[in-house]
Amino acid sequence: TQLLEQSPQFLSIQEGENLTVYCNSSSVFSSLQWYRQEPGEGPVLLVTVVTGGEVKKLKRLTFQFGDARKDSSLHITAAQPGDTGLYLCAGAFENSGNTPLVFGKGTRLSVIA
């Protein structure tokens, strides 16, 4: 059973378009993180959301944590080829530094120039 479902699995868009990817669960998380992974590299943290309903912005990326802390979304405005990569969400059941994370399978984004 996959605790975190990410959609879509694959997304190919033109440069300049907007997009939203989703991370959904039936479980409640203490916090949720978004990572981006480029080919041949490990994932790199983009953001952590902790409070239900929280919205965080990172340049053209907007992250939202659902009110019930069961889901999250990532919206990218005016996508650029540099945004290409695998976007992973990861949930933590406890707010402690060493709680193992549960990862979704990821959304693979391709932005075409």
Add this chain to the structure above:
Amino acid sequence: TAGITQAPTSQILAAGRSMTLRCTQDMRHNAMYWYRQDLGLGLRLIHYSNTAGTTGKGEVPDGYSVSRANTDDFPLTLASAVPSQTSVYFCASSDAGREVANEQFFGPGTRLTVL
């Protein structure tokens, strides 16, 4: 700053042979983790360690063992490799002292092929 290093970068291994994947971090993080990443299955936790001297099993621990003799090193051993262990292996670490759930820092990965 090196962060997390993994070795080797890639390896081809005959089935039945043993191998140790190395992972070293220089951030003095308490917690360390081993994941495998497979197409269509995402990142799955193999083993973890909350502090030196302790280890725990993750989602897919069978066929793997770990040790944590000190803070910096967290090797992963395959005692008798099987083809289903073909994967990309990532080591990660986090600072257990943080209040917010752990930002994990990942190494560059080891690509292992078992034939």
